[in-house]
Every structure is written in C-alpha cells, then in structure tokens.
Amino acid sequence: MTTVQTSVYEPLTEPKAVALAVRLGLFRDGAPLACREIGDGNLNLVFHIVDQETKQGVIIKQALPYAKVVGESWPLTLKRAVIESNALRTFASYVPQYVPKVYYSDESLAITVMEDLSRLQIARKGLIEGKTYPLLSQHIDEFVAKTAFYTSDFGMNQQEKKKLAQSFVNPELCKITEDLVFTDPFFDHETNNFEDELRPDVEALWRDDRLHLEAAKLKRKFLTEADVLLHGDLHTGSIFASDDETKVIDPEFAFYGPIGFDLGQFFANLLLNALSRPELERQPLFDHINRTWDVFASVFSNLWRTESVETYAATPGLLEDVLRHAFIDAVGFAGCEVIRRTIGLAHVADLDGIEQKEVRLAAKRHALRLGRRLIVERAELTGTDGFRRLFAETER
C-alpha cells in the first residue's frame, strides 16, 4: 500500500489544509481555494477544499490523537488513518464503483486525501428527509458480498489472506466496538446516555440474563472470528448516496471479523430509520432489508460457485451453512446496534431528531424491545420477513 511518511504530526487548520493541498499539487497554480472543516462524525477532522472557479474539490480527512466526540481524555491511535486509506484501496480493488478514490495518504500526518463526494448526500440525512434511494440496498450488498467473498479463505489465496488480515489488525478501534456496541449498553456503565424516562426499560435490559448470554455469544464472535475483511462501521452515516450512485466512506474500523457484522450494522440502521417514521412510510426500509439479503446471498453464492479457491467449496451444504450462519449472526449484530444507538454513547439523528418527546420516547422503547428480540430470537428468524414481523410485534 502506498502510504507515505513525510512530516511530523500536527492537527490541520483550514489555512494549513489549503497550504498542504497546494504543496501536494492537488490544484492548478494560482487556483482560488476555499476551505471548510465539515467533519460531523465522532472521531476525525474533514476538510473540504474547493477551487472556486472550476468548483472542483478534494477532501482531506485527518485523524486526531483522541476521539473528537469525547475530547483529549479519550486518546485514540492515529494508525486508524492508515487502516482507513488501506481499506479504501483494498475495497477499490474489488468494487471501485462503491468507494471514493484515494489520491494520497500520509501516515505521519494521519491524513487521507480523497475524492470529493459532495454531489451525493449522506444516506442517513436523506433517509431522515424521507428519501428512499432505490438502489441503496442493491449497491451496498454488492459491496458487502464482493469484499467479503474476495477477502475470505474462499476467494483469495489462503496464505495471502493471513498477511492481509495481519495488516488490518485494529485493536483500539475494535475495542471501541467491543465496549460501545457489545458491552456497555447491557450494563450500568458510565458511557451510556439516555433520557431519565427510559430508565425502567433500560434497567430491565441490565437485569436480563437471557439477553446477557446471547449478547455475550455475539461479542465472542466479534472477538474471535477472523473470517472476512469488514468495513467495521457500516451505518447509514458512512454511506453517500443519490438515486443512482452509492459510495461507502469511513472504514477506519476495518478488520478481519465475522461475515455477518457489516450486514447487521446496515440492517440495524435501516430499522432505526423505520423506527423514526410513521407506519405508512416504513415500507421502503423493509424493501431495502429484503433486497439487502437477497442481493448479498445471490452475489456471494455466485462468486462461491464460480471463483472459489477452496477444495471444499463444492461440498453440498457448505455454502448453505455459511449463508445461514451469516444471516443469524447479522440479525443478532443488528439487535446490538439498535440497542446501542438508543441508549449507548453514540446515538443516531433518526431517533434523537424526533421532536415530540412522547413520540421519541415511544420510538426508543420500541427500539429496545426490537433490539432485544433480534438478539435473543435471531436463530428463529427464518428470513428477512422476520424483521417486519418482530418490528410489528414489538411496537406496543
């Protein structure tokens, strides 16, 4: 991977980002450049630099040595910038149409310079506005199926896979997920954040032994199954979309993990949006959930049958077993994501943005009931219609 190491780390400011863009020759000489820091995520700085005449832009994303959402009291490795640029390049080798182009990266400055995607909209924002993005699930699941297959022991040389997995060992970012997704929301932990009115519902989860056992099994899978290269944080805020184009950004949580994890995060964030909508406007989200699984299973199966490098791939029943477990795990991971986005440290605007307090609290109670059942009953959900059934059964 061509990440260079040229300078001593310092956080960029807008003028420094412009100076860097000029030094890197990203714009024609004398171009009138405007720059704005537009980062709205939890962790990093994002500078948008535009030539005001041609309107062409680039993005410089820089990791801070701490988690931006919490501050300097939460130190965080700068290495995540290398993971992010390498993941974008690796994904581009399989599905270039679904990731921004990386123009340059510098490990010491913890920066990734990439394609400006401002022509698109962050999918979470569009979904909250009521957009439906007809191709979203088809594109995301082609992205997930192809990157999963080609980085697995069935799609690539198995020695090469081990080396690739080594280059994506990402302990600090995985620890964030281990804590914030799989652990803290299930216990009385200081990182949790929820309205006082939800306390009885939350305390019921904290006392729930059956839920603890199933969440623990899912956490164990996340800790131990080095199956495929994952994006690691595939929520709708990590996806740019329009009616005909989709791009996945922000893979700083990338690592080798269980095949169902990215699918589960995506399912969950579609459900979180459905939870925020009136009943009659939810159908497009359930359609996306159904298509997500259908496209994933079909693309993955096709690659398995035609391109597998593993002798056992042709064994009757093996592909079906892999898909069945991927689905069950994805349902459970989705449940953990729904719960943590409701009462954990990092919320989503879909739920928090519901203005009327009683409606918001009802949606969050619904989310907790739904998340719990997705975790506990994941093996009994026979197909994607099960999401709709559980959604309806947990509404009141």
Ligand SMILES: Nc1ncnc2c1ncn2[C@@H]1O[C@H](COP(=O)(O)OP(=O)(O)O)[C@@H](O)[C@H]1O
């Ligand atoms: N390639 C890009 N083109 C345009 N805007 C981008 C690009 N990458 C990030 N952004 C903007 O920056 C915001 C934060 O980026 P993100 O990668 O999600 O940061 P974080 O890692 O802090 O979550 C995005 O929501 C989007 O508005």
Ligand SMILES: CSC[C@H]1O[C@H](OP(=O)(O)O)[C@H](O)[C@@H]1O
């Ligand atoms: C303290 S990190 C919390 C949360 O933020 C990450 O999301 P993003 O970088 O897209 O804002 C990730 O989901 C973490 O769990």
